[in-house]
Amino acid sequence: MAQSKELYDAILNGDAKKALAATEAGLAAGMAPLDLIQQSMVPAMDEVCRLFEREEYFVPELLLSGRAMKGAMGLLKPLLAAAGQKMAVRVVIGTVKGDLHDIGKNIVASMLEGSGFEVIDLGTDVSPEKFVTAVEERKPHVVCMSALLTVTMPAMKTTIDALTSAGLRTHVKVLIGGAPVTTQYAKEIGADGYSENASAAVGMVKTLLAGA
Numbered sequence: 301m302a303q304s305k306e307l308y309d310a311i312l313n314g315d316a317k318k319a320l321a322a323t324e325a326g327l328a329a330g331m332a333p334l335d336l337i338q339q340s341m342v343p344a345m346d347e348v349c350r351l352f353e354r355e356e357y358f359v360p361e362l363l364l365s366g367r368a369m370k371g372a373m374g375l376l377k378p379l380l381a382a383a384g385q386k387m388a389v390r391v392v393i394g395t396v397k398g399d400l401h402d403i404g405k406n407i408v409a410s411m412l413e414g415s416g417f418e419v420i421d422l423g424t425d426v427s428p429e430k431f432v433t434a435v436e437e438r439k440p441h442v443v444c445m446s447a448l449l450t451v452t453m454p455a456m457k458t459t460i461d462a463l464t465s466a467g468l469r470t471h472v473k474v475l476i477g478g479a480p481v482t483t484q485y486a487k488e489i490g491a492d493g494y495s496e497n498a499s500a501a502v503g504m505v506k507t508l509l510a511g512a
């Protein structure tokens with residue numbers, strides 16, 4: 301399966317314009333939307349995260365690469381839907397109440413979309429009530445919550461409690477993540493799982509649903 305080197309490089313370099321052009325060129329050359337995501341965009345974002353961890357990339361680079369990926373995804377999403385390459389699994393994702401960090405959450409959302417899942421992104425500062433309404437209305441299989449601040453982590457528990465009170469907890473799997481979150485914390489608050497990065501999140505969603 302071919303990789304679009306141009307698309308990979310454009311995302312790695314945070315060049316949104318080139319990412320769009322490379323996506324269009326890839327499609328014109330007959331590359332499948334899912335392949336463009338999985339072979340070019342996801343590996344590029346993986347590399348961006350690695351560079352950030354090694355302190356070779358900083359926040360501006362993260363933001364630019366995230367934006368480039370989001371723009372290219374915008375072009376591919378309708379094509380995935382038209383080709384019926386999603387819908388089997390629906391995921392609601394959001395950053396919890398009080399928390400505005402969304403770079404990691406957006407990468408997770410893109411990776412999930414790139415793996416063929418339908419993703420409903422509620423954005424940042426999402427209240428427990430908003431999660432509950434989304435589960436009622438959109439009937440997802442999985443709820444993903446992100447928190448980057450120790451002070452907003454408890455909102456993950458509040459959200460799980462709200463799902464339980466609304467009688468919805470047994471209808472969905474709950475996966476949590478974000479830098480301060482741990483497997484131990486997931487256990488403590490009654491989440492179904494935790495993943496430390498976006499690639500692992502895809503595997504975890506599949507595992508959770510396989511055991512559902």
Ligand code: B12
Pocket residue numbers: 349352359362398399400401402403404405407408444445446447448449450451475476477478479480494495496497498499501
């Ligand atoms: C960028 C950033 C910001 C940006 C956010 C921009 C944006 N649009 O997201 C801005 C400048 C707005 C910001 C603001 C603040 N920030 Co800030 N921020 C960061 C920083 C530098 C990077 C975070 C990041 O994007 N990492 C890169 C991404 C890719 O990693 P990630 O988010 O961890 O995501 C990965 C995994 O965790 C996982 N993941 C993430 N979510 C999920 C969800 C699920 C379901 C799963 C499975 C996996 C998963 O997958 C992702 C990809 O692999 C961190 C420090 C750091 N080095 O991490 C501080 C940091 C998180 N911020 C911090 C603080 C204190 C703040 C402020 C309170 C600062 C202030 N005084 O105003 C405000 C809070 C605003 C608010 N209410 O949220 C502290 C938190 C300390 C703590 N323990 O609570 C940190 C750790 C900095 C520090 N060392 O002090 N911040």
